[in-house]
Amino acid sequence: MNYQENENQNGLRHSFNVLPSNRLEASRLVLPVGALYTPLKPVTNPLVLKYDPVFCKGCRSILNPYCRPNFQSKTWDCPICQARNMFPPAYHGCSETNAPAEVLSQYTTIEYELNRPPGNPPIFLYVLDTCLPEEELSLLKDSILMSINLLPQESLVGLITFGTTAQVYELGFAECSKAYVFRGDKSPTHEQVQDQLGLRSSTFQSQPANPQSNLQGNINPCTSQVASRFILPLSHCESMLTTIIEELQVDPWPVKPKRRFRRCTGVAIGIATSLLECSFSNSGARIMSFLGGPCTLGDGQIAGLELTEVIRMHNDLRNDKAPHFKKAVKYYQNLTQRLVQNGHCLDVFAACLDQVGVAEMKSCCENTGGVLIITDTFENEIYQESLKRLFTTNEGNLTMAFNATIEVQVSQEIKICGAIGPLTSMNVKNNHVSETELGYGNTNAWKLNSLMPTSTIAFYFDIVNQTTNPGSPFRFFQYLTSYQHPSGYFRLRVTTQYLRWVEGDQNLNEIKVGFDQDAAAVLISRLSVFKAESEYLFDVLRWLDRSLIRLVTRFGEYRQQSADGLALAPNFSLFPQFMYHLRRSQFLRVFNSSPDETAFFRLWLNRENTFNCILMIQPTLHSYAAGQAYPMTVQLDSVSVRPNVILLLDTFFAVVVHHGEQIAGWRKAGFDQKPEFAYLKELQEQPVKDAQQLMEGRFPYPRFLECDEGGSQARFLIAKINPSVTHHTSSYNASPNANNTVVLTDDASMQVFMEYLKNLAWESRT
Incomplete structure (x- = not known):
């Protein structure tokens, strides 16, 4: 096999x-x-x-x-x-x-x-940020209503909103919208949440709204109350839930100029954890949080209210100049332990031009299997499509466990x-x-x-x-x-x-x-990322390099008595390339990435299947040219970027259609609109169609970009290719007008990397 x-x-x-x-x-x-x-x-x-x-x-x-x-x-x-x-x-x-x-x-x-006996139906507890501009809040509400329409009718749902305070909505109160308000500057304990919601009162008598709970024998009184008031079957509360969401308003607490919203993200997630913990322990549940900015209030705070206080970056974390970081990480790690113990997961959908604190709360997603999506706005197609695909069904059941x-x-x-x-x-x-x-x-x-x-x-x-x-x-x-x-x-x-x-x-x-070089590359990549969380990057890269040198020394064959005679078997030949691209990837190199973005990339590398992980490490590149019947798979190299071709790059997180300079010039001149140049129109449409096929069914939904050679967004392609021609190479200095694309970087090319690898492996062998 x-x-x-x-x-x-x-x-x-x-x-x-x-x-x-x-x-x-x-x-x-x-x-x-x-x-x-x-x-x-x-x-x-x-x-x-x-x-x-x-x-x-x-x-x-x-x-x-x-x-x-x-x-x-x-x-x-x-x-x-x-x-x-x-x-x-x-x-x-x-x-x-x-x-x-x-x-x-x-x-x-x-x-x-x-x-x-069957357990409870899946539970979805929505936690919504209301510290948003009016337009963003409207987009968020529309997307939440869309997701509710995708849920099975027997699903159990609940709603918490937060801003300066956190509100837990009682969906079982049909007369009007009713919510219990919690302070945002301090996270309540598990017992305080029960007391304020009236869940420990012996005088409250109600039958559970969930008929499945009768199968469990002895019913927890707290579960009975929550199931009849706060977390109900969608079929019982859809109208009430829809009305509450439609009527949501921007957080009323005034925001002074040059200051941030007072946003108690950590407190709201803690309340959601306590609500599920006291009622649906060991039942499948998702806390789905939708964040529009950084937490500035209470436990989990990552930034102050003043806009002059810049949100921490990697240098701040490295130099211990992030005053809120360690305290926030400790708070979310404690929440993670409670979520794990009770079988619940946290999903984070963040839509903000700045960071929202994903680096601090990543353990809540990573260790519970929750989903993490980061975009700039709730209007972004990445957010909209990812949320929709989370609720994909198969034979009437959600495709999740x-x-x-x-x-x-x-x-x-x-x-x-x-x-x-x-x-x-x-x-x-x-x-x-x-x-x-x-x-x-x-x-x-x-x-x-x-x-x-x-x-x-x-x-x-x-x-x-x-x-x-x-x-x-x-x-x-x-x-x-x-x-x-x-x-x-x-x-x-x-x-x-x-x-x-x-x-x-x-x-x-x-x-x-x-x-199996693909499986080995993914295993070593995950291990290197795991090490990078607690070790210096320099030490991780040295460990990777030593491992690669020892592997080539052990399994390489020398057809001549010199380093140039090195030959690797076909099932080893791509492994050095994988390691080269891994060393340059956003999984290890944090330059030009925020801590939130680094947490996002590493989380998905640590959970996707072999094919997707290899795609993240070494993207695929296809070339389209006039007179070419089918697209060709080409090297992920700067020599593949030519003025008369269109390139399709798939990095898993982004799909890029890159038009060469000549192709872009034809399009700008309108040649593709003329009947005699119909083949040019077909040439430009085919990569877009293929890109749509690549994105079909992928989760999370990738970013789609169309760019021209030399344009600002062409950097997404240039950052991934092997810089075989740079401003340092002699070929560029000798003939600067050559068709090869010049990559302005000080990174070593794969050719230089392989030469060093051959020499070091030969020295180790001799």
């Missing part, structure tokens, strides 16, 4: 698909042994079994196609821990010709619909170092947890409060076998993902995978053939 087939069938990619047999040989691989797993990946052979799985009594793994069933003795042997288990009575009718689906070879990924956990079981020769993705450690340990920690480690189980179809987790493993073991040539991995389906039912997805192992030095070629 090749890499793409394995990903389509199981949602799995491995950096090394053939493993060395002991720790010493594994250390010579240089790169980490790891896997990229997409829990909600639509698989090739989907199957949902409506009964509970069969667990191994030894390691708690689940019956799978790699077990050894004996239908005569009604037993099966676990491939992970080798324990022998009895089939339960329900399986006693099974035989070789009537085997259960779990042991069939095509079902290496299978789902169970657990025999548990709630309140999930993922557990990994491995063979005894393997240990788990950690994971990186939209998750938090559950601090659950077993004998397969490694002392080496990479990412969120010291556990074999993680919490994922929200999952999307492309949410992908990076797992890192350690081979601990000290000597070559001549036993079974296979080592097994099993991923157990339990989650709440949007329908309310609880499901368990089980993916079982095996990798073959060999004695390293004697079978090095087999290990080389099993190398």
Whole structure:
């Protein structure tokens, strides 16, 4: 099975698909042994079994196609821990010709619909910023009403607005709009929120508006009150909710000239957390916050009221000159712990020309699986389309999962170092947890409060076998993902995978053939970004460079006895390019990016699937020219930028159509409007059509740009290409009128980078 087939069938990619047999040989691989797993990946052979799985009594793994069933003795042997288990009575009718689906070879990924009462429908608690200009508030209200129309009618919804104060709306009060007001200068405690909302009053008697809650047996009185007053089924309160949103006004607190709005963002999110915590703990819920500016009041404050106080930048954080940063980060990290514990996630939709504090609150999104979107205005197509696509449905259900956990079981020769993705450690340990920690480690189980179809987790493993073991040539991995389906039912997805192992030095070629450079690049990229959060960039880049040099030294071949004779196998040849572009990317280089933008880019790199992550690291570039039947894939290099071609650049976050100087001149002269030059019109329309196809279905919605060579927005292309021709190169100094585009940069080109790599690898080898 090749890499793409394995990903389509199981949602799995491995950096090394053939493993060395002991720790010493594994250390010579240089790169980490790891896997990229997409829990909600639509698989090739989907199957949902409506009964509970069969667990191994030894390691708690689940019956799978790699077990050894004996239908005569009604037993099966676990491939992970080798324990022998009895089939339960329900399986006693099974035989070789009537085997259960779990042991069939095509079902290496299978789902169970657990025999548990369904939970609450999905909960969406809107938290809206009203410190906005009138036009922006109107756009925000329109988009919120649009999103409400996309929600299933059984969804539970609530509303909180904030400005100088925070208001919690009682949607169950049908007579008029009724809200409970909280001070914005200090975050109330969990108990204070309950007291002010009257949730701990024994005199309040009401039946829960959510009929599903009756299935849970004993009903929490607080849940009953919230479900009848503040968070109701959309079908019960849609009219009231729509009226309240339509009547929202700009925050009435006066704003003096040259001052910012008094905005209590952190307090409002804290109140939303407390409201869900006391009523819908361990139920799938999204706190959807819509922010129009920085928090200037109360907990979570990132800036003062005076406009003369510039919002912190990377230099301020590096030099410890951001007075609000550490306190705000600590506040949001405490909120994150509460959100994780209760199975809720925070979405942030920020629309402002300045920063809003995403860098401080990123843990609330990153560790809960929440969505993060940053734009300049609520009118922006990026915001509008991303919000719409968040509520995409499949067969009548939202394409998202709630309140999930993922557990990994491995063979005894393997240990788990950690994971990186939209998750938090559950601090659950077993004998397969490694002392080496990479990412969120010291556990074999993680919490994922929200999952999307492309949410992908990076797992890192350690081979601990000290000597070559001549036993079974296979080592097994099993991923157990339990989650709440949007329908309310609880499901368990089980993916079982095996990798073959060999004695390293004697079978090095087999290990080389099993190398997946795309998966390895994503694994190392996530690890470098994780390191960059707590280490100096210089140290991270040195670690990347040393790893690349050691990898090339280990797996490169020298056809001549010199550095110029270096040759890499095809499945290694692109890896140095990935590392070159990663070093120059916005994920590591923070120059010309705000802390909010850096947090945004890193969050999406740490959660998207392999294809999308590679696209972020090394964008694709296509060229369109007159007389050319099809677009050509060209190098991401300055030599590809020519006056007579149109380029289509896809960076995942942006899609750019770049017109060469000659093409732009023809368009400005109106040649494309003349019948005899119809091919020019078709030439200019085709890249735009292809760009629309690239953006179709992508989440978050990318920025679309059309620009001309030499224009201001051409910088989006120039910043991504390899600067093979710069103002420093001799070819430019010799012939400045050449057709090659000159990139004004002091960065080393890929050619220089590769020359240094060859020389250093040769020196290490000799």
